[in-house]
Amino acid sequence: xxxxxxxxxxxxLGICCMATAQEAPVAQSDQITQDGVIIQxxxxxxxxxxxxTVDAGTESSVTLQFPVSMAGKPVAVEALxxxxxxxxxxxxxxxxxxxxxxxxxxxxxxxxxxxIVVDPNADADSPHIIALVRFEVPPPGQ
Numbered sequence: 001x002x003x004x005x006x007x008x009x010x011x012x013l014g015i016c017c018m019a020t021a022q023e024a025p026v027a028q029s030d031q032i033t034q035d036g037v038i039i040q041x042x043x044x045x046x047x048x049x050x051x052x053t054v055d056a057g058t059e060s061s062v063t064l065q066f067p068v069s070m071a072g073k074p075v076a077v078e079a080l081x082x083x084x085x086x087x088x089x090x091x092x093x094x095x096x097x098x099x100x101x102x103x104x105x106x107x108x109x110x111x112x113x114x115x116i117v118v119d120p121n122a123d124a125d126s127p128h129i130i131a132l133v134r135f136e137v138p139p140p141g142q
Contacts, residue, residue, distance in 0.1 A: 027064040027131035051134040
């Protein structure tokens with residue numbers, strides 16, 4: 001009897017896990033360009049991306065790729081350490097294809113400039129910060 005119940009339990013657990021498995025609601029990749037040239041294309045399981053080095057005062061175009069299930073989700077894009085975020089129109093929203101595009105201009109100050117994407121409607125089971133992009137401005141002369 002034990003040999004009949006054990007496979008049934010394993011099958012039931014396997015089906016439950018597959019049915020509830022979902023993609024992480026964080027950015028899966030980034031593409032950063034300057035003047036049409038890709039300076040970074042990075043993947044991530046956590047929504048956090050490698051730091052990219054840029055010149056002081058430059059503007060970069062950023063495209064993040066989220067799971068398509070996040071299409072239509074309004075988000076907030078915030079510069080934490082100075083710099084200016086620019087997005088098209090009003091509230092930034094994940095596009096139908098799962099992408100989110102914005103521009104970021106770093107300051108002239110050396111250091112790391114972080115930009116986060118926040119899901120303002122995240123529930124207890126979802127992360128609040130769904131992407132982190134970092135730009136580094138080196139000290140003058142480096």
